[in-house]
Amino acid sequence: MKRFAVLALLAASVAAGNAWAQDAADSKGPKAERHEFVISNFKTESGVVLPQAKVVYGTYGTLNAAKDNAILLPSHYMANFHGYEWLMGPDKALDPSKLFLVATELFGNGNSSSPSNTPEPYHGPRFPVTTIRDNVEAVHRLLTEELKITHLQAVVGFSMGAQQAFQWAVSYPTYADRFVATSGTAKTYGHGIVRLESEIGAIATDPVFAGGDYQEEPKKGIEEFALVWEGWLFSQEWWRQELWKEGAKPGTTFESFVENLKTNFIPGADANNLILQMRTWEKHDVGSTPGFNGDLANRSVFSGHRCEV
């Protein structure tokens, strides 16, 4: 239920628009600086070497002289770095006047290296399936090589951001004081894979998709993808109590709410990008970290560290 509660909270916060809307950093939001970090010849777990791997990120606040006030906020599915701004402010959990917040964007979101923005030979469906560990490795290099940060106060992540927080706790257990993972898991189990495959299949069923080599976006397939996802986004009780009415525009009906979410789920998203990040999600398993031999329960992983789940 916690997953749905947080998702509902997230969705409610953007009820006027769409579930994943966070582009519009309005004038009342915290002030961000946008950056890009490029790694040459980045070797992914798949074996593919990306000539240029780009990580887009935003920063809030100022890194202090001791460099000990940094917190990492890795993005969730198809999010950009603005996705955590609802947690930021002088009276909120993350205060940029005291902290240096680094919000990174996952490969495949359309800004960081993605199927949609990578040149041949790794364009479109040829882009390698980057793993959560690939993302953690790239961000680790960004933090240590570019920002010269040797320690974090915390890694805070929601959903696929939580997947990254768990992987950070395994790959770099002493690098942060805290790992805060909400609505995410250390491994994607069978159900998650079946659900995600059904969402990938929705896009692929549209012949316009053409195996990823489409000439135009497969609009019908993406709408069906959104409709399948809509069934998983909120709890059965949430629908039963008609909580979509909270914060809805006047005149909103059940039908118009469902239709709006179906047609405006992740506006402008590229089909190959949507699929790439679902594959990243599916493959996640901290137990497959080299040296762990699939032992998800290896207690040494988290011993001595504070994980807030």
Added chain:
Amino acid sequence: MKRFAVLALLAASVAAGNAWAQDAADSKGPKAERHEFVISNFKTESGVVLPQAKVVYGTYGTLNAAKDNAILLPSHYMANFHGYEWLMGPDKALDPSKLFLVATELFGNGNSSSPSNTPEPYHGPRFPVTTIRDNVEAVHRLLTEELKITHLQAVVGFSMGAQQAFQWAVSYPTYADRFVATSGTAKTYGHGIVRLESEIGAIATDPVFAGGDYQEEPKKGIEEFALVWEGWLFSQEWWRQELWKEGAKPGTTFESFVENLKTNFIPGADANNLILQMRTWEKHDVGSTPGFNGDLANRSVFSGHRCEV
């Protein structure tokens, strides 16, 4: 959880084949007689009058002279009348040597009147959306006019069969001593509609479907429909514990299990039939019974009757 437990039980019972397999009434099964009941000029709630509405049903055992040993078993989604045989036997809940069991098939299953077997002008996608109440009315006429049964020991239904049991309790509250509804509801709420629409949309996204006027079955769309449904069929914990391994053929893998269910979900099912019964499911609401004014909680409905849910 009860829903998933029963579904898992059902699926486990047919693990060697497919989730809805019940055609093969093997030699060890109870002996059934197949019948058809045809109603002329059957007026559906939609307003459409079907010139010939056919209800296929099976009977087990013998109606005694007093006609007081009958139990009704209305079918679940896309089932035929064999769907309750796992409950029948001398040492099981329903003993045909003592009881007269009447197992009816819902409109739209391909045997009873359906999009696939109805002549013009109500063929294919032109077949009216029959409601659960339409089905109850047709079966009430079958029982009273054809079989001359004035009272039932029970109405026992699973899933869409439970929807029918609830509707029987509202439409004919004194007609049976007991209404036994498992894994079904008295009304389809928002979540059920969104889930079913995502499954309908999966079929409709396949251009072969052609709005229901297809020249061949939309195979890709039906497979995607099955994959979406697969995510809803078993619980997250069921997948996590890999309970698909129970009773699986040697060599079965997660991938082959998922693929087999996707490609053999409801073998031979017609796309318009699949959709028709989902629309029947969506529209179900005992509160919309004429005279109830949407009052699902009308306590008088169930007062004095034993409902086992």
